[in-house]
Amino acid sequence: MPNNFKETTKNLKEIIDNLDKKREYEFHFHSADGADVTSRFGDVENIQYHNDEALTVTCIDGKRKGVASTNNLSDESIELTIEKSKTIASFLETDKHQGLAKENLINEFDIDCGINFPKELSTEELVNMTIECEKSALDYDKRINNSEGSEYAYSQSNNLILNSHGAAGSYSSTSYTLSCVVIAEEEGLKERDYAFSTRRSFNQIGDPKAIGHESAKKVISRLGAKSISTRKCPIILTPELSVGLFSSFLSAINGNNIYKKNSFLRDFINKKVFSDHISISEQPNLKEGLGSRPFDSEGVITSDKLIVEDGVLNTYLLDTYSASQLSLKSTGNSGYSNILINSTKPMMSNLVESIDNGIMVTELMGSGANMLTGDYSRGAFGYLIENGKISYPVTNFTIASNMIEMFKNIEEIGNDYYLNSKIKCGSLMINDMTVGGN
Amino acid sequence: MNIIKECIFPDNNLDFEKISNVIAESSGPSIDLSDLYMQYTTVESWTCEDGIVKSGSQDIDSGYGIRSISNEKTGFAYGNNFSFSEIIKSAQLSRSIVASNKSKSINLKENSNYKKLYISESPLTSVTDEDKVNFLRGIDSYIKGKDKRVQQVIINLSSSFDSIFVANSYGTYSFDDRPLVRFNVMVILKSGDRVERGSAGGGGRYSYPTLINTRKPFELADEAIRIADVNLNSKPCKAGNTTVVLGSGWPGVLLHEAVGHGLEGDFNRKKTSNFSDLIGQKVASELCTIIDDGTIEDRRGSLSIDDEGTPTAKNVLIENGILKGYMQDLMNAKLMDVKPTGNGRRESYAHLPMPRMTNTYMLGGTSNAEEIINSVDDGIYAVNFSGGQVDITSGQFVFTASEAYRIESGKIKNAIKGMTLIGNGPDVLKKVSMVANDMKLDDGVGTCGKEGQSVPVGVGQPTLKIDDITVGGTEV
Numbered sequence: 001m002p003n004n005f006k007e008t009t010k011n012l013k014e015i016i017d018n019l020d021k022k023r024e025y026e027f028h029f030h031s032a033d034g035a036d037v038t039s040r041f042g043d044v045e046n047i048q049y050h051n052d053e054a055l056t057v058t059c060i061d062g063k064r065k066g067v068a069s070t071n072n073l074s075d076e077s078i079e080l081t082i083e084k085s086k087t088i089a090s091f092l093e094t095d096k097h098q099g100l101a102k103e104n105l106i107n108e109f110d111i112d113c114g115i116n117f118p119k120e121l122s123t124e125e126l127v128n129m130t131i132e133c134e135k136s137a138l139d140y141d142k143r144i145n146n147s148e149g150s151e152y153a154y155s156q157s158n159n160l161i162l163n164s165h166g167a168a169g170s171y172s173s174t175s176y177t178l179s180c181v182v183i184a185e186e187e188g189l190k191e192r193d194y195a196f197s198t199r200r201s202f203n204q205i206g207d208p209k210a211i212g213h214e215s216a217k218k219v220i221s222r223l224g225a226k227s228i229s230t231r232k233c234p235i236i237l238t239p240e241l242s243v244g245l246f247s248s249f250l251s252a253i254n255g256n257n258i259y260k261k262n263s264f265l266r267d268f269i270n271k272k273v274f275s276d277h278i279s280i281s282e283q284p285n286l287k288e289g290l291g292s293r294p295f296d297s298e299g300v301i302t303s304d305k306l307i308v309e310d311g312v313l314n315t316y317l318l319d320t321y322s323a324s325q326l327s328l329k330s331t332g333n334s335g336y337s338n339i340l341i342n343s344t345k346p347m348m349s350n351l352v353e354s355i356d357n358g359i360m361v362t363e364l365m366g367s368g369a370n371m372l373t374g375d376y377s378r379g380a381f382g383y384l385i386e387n388g389k390i391s392y393p394v395t396n397f398t399i400a401s402n403m404i405e406m407f408k409n410i411e412e413i414g415n416d417y418y419l420n421s422k423i424k425c426g427s428l429m430i431n432d433m434t435v436g437g438n
Numbered sequence: 439m440n441i442i443k444e445c446i447f448p449d450n451n452l453d454f455e456k457i458s459n460v461i462a463e464s465s466g467p468s469i470d471l472s473d474l475y476m477q478y479t480t481v482e483s484w485t486c487e488d489g490i491v492k493s494g495s496q497d498i499d500s501g502y503g504i505r506s507i508s509n510e511k512t513g514f515a516y517g518n519n520f521s522f523s524e525i526i527k528s529a530q531l532s533r534s535i536v537a538s539n540k541s542k543s544i545n546l547k548e549n550s551n552y553k554k555l556y557i558s559e560s561p562l563t564s565v566t567d568e569d570k571v572n573f574l575r576g577i578d579s580y581i582k583g584k585d586k587r588v589q590q591v592i593i594n595l596s597s598s599f600d601s602i603f604v605a606n607s608y609g610t611y612s613f614d615d616r617p618l619v620r621f622n623v624m625v626i627l628k629s630g631d632r633v634e635r636g637s638a639g640g641g642g643r644y645s646y647p648t649l650i651n652t653r654k655p656f657e658l659a660d661e662a663i664r665i666a667d668v669n670l671n672s673k674p675c676k677a678g679n680t681t682v683v684l685g686s687g688w689p690g691v692l693l694h695e696a697v698g699h700g701l702e703g704d705f706n707r708k709k710t711s712n713f714s715d716l717i718g719q720k721v722a723s724e725l726c727t728i729i730d731d732g733t734i735e736d737r738r739g740s741l742s743i744d745d746e747g748t749p750t751a752k753n754v755l756i757e758n759g760i761l762k763g764y765m766q767d768l769m770n771a772k773l774m775d776v777k778p779t780g781n782g783r784r785e786s787y788a789h790l791p792m793p794r795m796t797n798t799y800m801l802g803g804t805s806n807a808e809e810i811i812n813s814v815d816d817g818i819y820a821v822n823f824s825g826g827q828v829d830i831t832s833g834q835f836v837f838t839a840s841e842a843y844r845i846e847s848g849k850i851k852n853a854i855k856g857m858t859l860i861g862n863g864p865d866v867l868k869k870v871s872m873v874a875n876d877m878k879l880d881d882g883v884g885t886c887g888k889e890g891q892s893v894p895v896g897v898g899q900p901t902l903k904i905d906d907i908t909v910g911g912t913e914v
Contacts, residue, residue: 040708042508043841047535048514049528050787054499067495071518088494091567096494123534146710148877183831190712192831230678232914260487261590261633274796311849366836367825368858368910372626372635375856377675377910379827395834398677398858398910435856436677436910 005143006032008073009170012055015078016162021168023086024060024100026163029053034155039130040147041131046061047123050155053399059085065425065427066091076367095241097324103334106161106169106295114287118156119200128154129178129208136212137182141220141226146183148192153177154202159293163384167299175290176202180215186223193219198420199399200288218362221383228384228437234358234384234411235433239418241364242341242428243277247279248369248403249273250336250423255322257371264374264404265313273313274407277345280308284337291337291422302331307339323431347415351429353388354412359435360385361399374403398436406430439558440613441601442480446500452521456669457605458544460522463530464506465607466538471768473504473606473746474529476520477677477787482562483596486574489582494567503787504528507769516788541607549610552749555735555742556643560599560614564645570595573650578800581625581659585667587606589633590626597646605746612747617643618894620883621650623659627666636666637840638883642736658881665822665841674857675842682819682859682904683810683845687878688822690897692800693728694886695826695835696863701755701763702888703770703781703793705830712833712864716761721869725761725803725902732780732796738882739797739896743780746791750780755798756867759907765793785891795886799898803873807901810872812848818857818909819843819850833863858910874901 005280012027019025038046055078056069070081134150153176160170179196195214199205207380237245249265257263265273274280284302286292290303298320306314317333318326352360363381371378377400384391401409414427447453457474478500485493500517504527513535515528526679566575571804574593581591597619605611622639638661640654649655684692697713705711713721722728732750741750745767754762766774767782770793783794811819819842824912826837839857843850879898886895 043511044535045510046512046514046790049516049531050788050791051517053518063494067493069495069497071499071501077498084496088496088567091571092492092494093490093571095488095490098492117687146708148708148710190710190830190831192710230914260592262635269534314707365827365860366838366858367827368836368838368856370635370856372633373855375912376857377838378856379834379858379860379910381834395832396860396862396908398860398908399857400675400677400858400910400912402912429844432910434677434910436860436908436912438679438908 009160012160012162013168016164017042026058026100029160030054030157034153035126036131036151036153037126037130038149039127039134040149042131042135044127045149049278055081057081057085058100059089061086063094063096063098064089065098066092066339074357082186088126090328097321099320099324100163100165101298101300101320101330102165103167104301104303106299107166109168110168110263110297111169111171111294113171113285113292115200115289115292117174117354119202121154133178133208133212135178136209137180137216139158140213141184141222143184143186143223144182144216145185148181150180159410161295161299163299169295169299171294173438174200176199176205178208180212182215182219182222184219184395191219191222193222196420198290199351204288222373222393225381225395227396228394230437231435232432233435234429234431236355236358236360237428237430238362239416239426241361242266242425243418243421243423244334244364246339246423249407250317250339252371253316255318257327259322259325260317262372264341265371268313269316271313272311274311276311277343278308278311278410279305279306279342281340282337283340286338286416289338289422293337296332299335300330302337303333305331337422339423341413343413345412347413348425349415351412351427352385352390354429355385356387359383359391359394375404376401376403400434400436439880440615442476442603443613446476446478446520450522452520452522454546456522457611458546460525460529461544461605461607462541463526464532465541465544466533468536468538469508469533470508470772471607472504472532473604474502474504475745475787476502476603477600479598480560480562480601481598483594484570484574484630486578486593489578491571495837499786501787504532505790506532506535509772511535512671512790513910514790519782545609546605546608546611547609549612550757555740556617557645557734559645561617561619561645563599564647577623578653580656581663585627585663586626588625589628589630592624594622604745606747610747612743613821614743615647619644619646619649621655621658623862625666627670629670632670634666634669636662636669638665639664639837642738642882643740644736668841668853669855672853673852674913675909676913677909677911679906680909681814682907682909683814683817683819684899684902684904685819685821686874686876686899686901688880688897689820690799690880690899691823691826691837693800694795694895694897695837696797696829696866697728697756698712699796699828700830700833700863701765703764703766703774706764706769707774711830713761717763719761721761721864722756722759722760723870725870725873726756726759726867728756728798729754729801730765730781730795730798734797737797737895737896738878738884741796744782744813745784746782747873748778748780750783750796753779765795767791767793783893785893789891792888793898794888794893795895797879797896799877799879799896800900802875802877802900805872805874807834807874807876809844810874810901810903811850813872813903814845815847817845819845820857828863835863836860848857856911859909860908866907869905869907870902871905872903884909
């Protein structure tokens with residue numbers, strides 16, 4: 001943990017301890033620094049150095065909540081920010097559900113949760129990694145004739161929470177990402193694709209050549225895409241797209257959407273959402289987990305929980321406010337940590353083999369997931385599956401259904417876990433999707 | 439009032455001599471351009487939900503960014519401590535992109551040769567906090583009094599005031615103050631088993647009274663109720679190819695996605711756009727003339743000067759179907775040997791500028807809207823969209839309708855739900871077969887994302903007809 005973060009922690013603790021006791025206060029402080037390097041066609045293109053910090057002050061004055069933030073951490077500016085949060089609160093109306101977290105609070109600074117792996121890297125090393133990564137993509141096939149380059153990003157960040165009820169916790173984390181974006185052309189038609197790896201520790205990021213190679217393989221396989229006719233058929237979503245579908249699920253069971261009645265899953269507690277074989281758990285304390293954290297953004301201690309068991313929704317994801325609205329207790333879910341999607345069926349390495357006629361979807365576009373009704377309609381790119389084999393790339397089509405139906409129709413989950421997200425999930429086979437083509 | 443000039447400079451003992459030292463430190467013989475961008479932004483937001491004005495927030499973000507450009511290379515560093523010694527350190531870091539000595543000296547001159555398109559006062563203090571709260575409460579009771587089916591109303595009023603200063607190694611500096619107001623209303627209606635949402639919003643670069651002392655917020659509330667009501671009676675949409683009529687105004691998001699992004703200078707310099715090397719060629723039906731105009735007073739997407747200090751302009755992108763030019767920032771204009779167009783924008787001091795749109799719209803044609811609907815035997819009339827996305831390399835775009843109807847035998851019929859349009863930008867533009875004379879700009883709600891940076895933009899268009907586009911829906 002950097003020294004200035006320790007000093008800020010000490011300073012803010014002293015300030016909050018000396019504030020009036022009539023009101024409730026919460027301080028959230030976040031700081032991050034890092035670098036970002038991009039190379040294109042074998043030469044460095046961008047070098048960016050980051051350095052951010054911000055303090056958010058929440059004041060609850062007689063069930064009225066004011067929030068103010070600043071990125072200037074001088075004592076004068078902190079004082080003004082606290083005053084502003086008080087002023088805003090004083091103009092608001094009483095809301096009986098307002099209040100800061102009181103139970104199950106963190107009380108430990110500088111917690112090691114296995115996600116902080118700082119490493120000194122010279123700019124030259126970073127540049128060389130990106131050049132090596134892009135080169136392996138450009139050398140893969142001569143149809144790859146353009147590039148948006150390879151990018152390496154590193155950041156080290158620190159999180160602190162303090163509140164008047166005794167929450168006091170902090171932890172640090174690191175993140176390393178290497179990506180590559182290339183363009184291939186055939187018969188005047190261009191396609192673009194990418195690959196990346198994001199990890200907590202530098203050593204886990206993998207071989208830059210492998211990432212370049214993957215981006216190249218993906219873009220080449222897109223060439224020669226054809227259109228497709230309208231049909232109903234099973235689809236396979238690749239692991240990275242499955243993550244997107246489950247993030248819509250997690251948003252639909254977020255307490256704030258539930259109490260606002262702004263969710264297609266508002267009446268599904270203790271009911272079947274997925275078919276029997278699926279369970280979903282949250283595991284906040286995984287070593288090197290991209291979502292790992294010892295407490296949520298209100299300072300409530302996080303712990304393992306089973307969100308979906310045998311297809312049934314066990315719990316909503318609640319923060320203090322939405323829990324009060326629903327007369328429940330906070331689940332430590334002001335945000336969520338690592339989410340694992342599991343199936344009791346054998347998880348296959350290749351779902352394509354089990355489909356006679358369908359589509360493997362590798363890209364989704366547009367914002368066609370309606371969180372209120374569950375209606376789902378998005379643009380897609382993918383590959384036609386015929387007799388258990390990939391046939392050819394297909395483009396300019398849409399897939400549509402309703403998410404309530406889609407969740408029930410998840411027939412199989414693959415074991416090809418996606419590692420670039422805090423949601424850990426394999427490919428999905430979903431039955432009965434409407435494919436709109438020409 | 440420019441807070442950089444009035445507060446940040448004196449508080450940190452900064453003057454133009456020190457600023458020119460910073461510029462000299464960040465530039466040098468092998469550096470083509472360097473600039474310093476300083477920013478002080480205040481943002482506030484007030485929300486009424488469940489009939490209670492229950493949350494309010496104010497955020498202050500300030501800092502500076504320094505970049506040094508050498509040919510296609512960019513070095514960039516930023517920070518939020520405005521002390522001279524810290525800024526000089528960032529300048530050295532930025533220049534380290536190339537091994538280069540620093541410049542001897544830079545003479546800075548103010549660039550005041552542009553038109554101010556909006557007021558220089560902060561909207562945050564244009565009315566009292568109490569007035570903001572009362573306004574929200576008034577809209578809330580208006581909506582609840584209007585429709586018994588209302589399940590939920592969420593109303594938000596927000597504004598920001600952005601003071602910026604930019605100086606560069608070409609020897610110019612400029613100040614700009616940018617107000618921005620935004621109002622949004624979301625209504626959920628329930629009827630029988632069905633629930634549907636409707637939302638509407640508006641805003642621009644002015645102070646609160648320009649919006650809240652008018653009928654406009656009530657009209658937007660009516661609009662949100664109307665859209666939710668329409669969707670309560672919507673039917674599933676049939677997938678496949680069909681004729682689509684796009685309504686005027688906000689559906690211009692089609693142009694933004696299908697054409698606009700592909701005409702940004704960076705993608706064309708790198709030749710990663712589907713429109714690369716096509717200047718002077720026919721890329722759309724001759725009915726299409728498309729413009730990007732940052733100079734419309736008070737508009738959300740407008741800027742007096744862009745974030746590099748270049749005055750914004752009215753740029754013709756496509757004229758009668760022929761591609762005329764791209765949108766440029768300083769770096770890409772220099773590398774492509776063309777003039778900058780005033781499209782260099784950045785989300786904040788902590789982000790690098792790049793070519794971005796301002797207000798992008800299609801000029802009106804000669805048909806009228808009714809005539810266009812009447813000409814369609816079997817198709818879809820799409821009036822509102824919730825968002826879109828484009829792959830600028832393949833030209834593939836997607837967008838999702840939030841209000842759409844079937845057209846049968848030239849008449850508008852039932853509303854349809856869950857409709858997505860998918861197509862290829864240049865292909866679709868070639869299929870524009872009728873354009874009405876009712877060009878309209880949107881109400882001031884657009885936010886455009888590119889490479890993780892968000893900036894406010896405007897869109898607009900007349901009613902127009904596209905022959906044969908792929909539509910997604912649940913029915914086969």
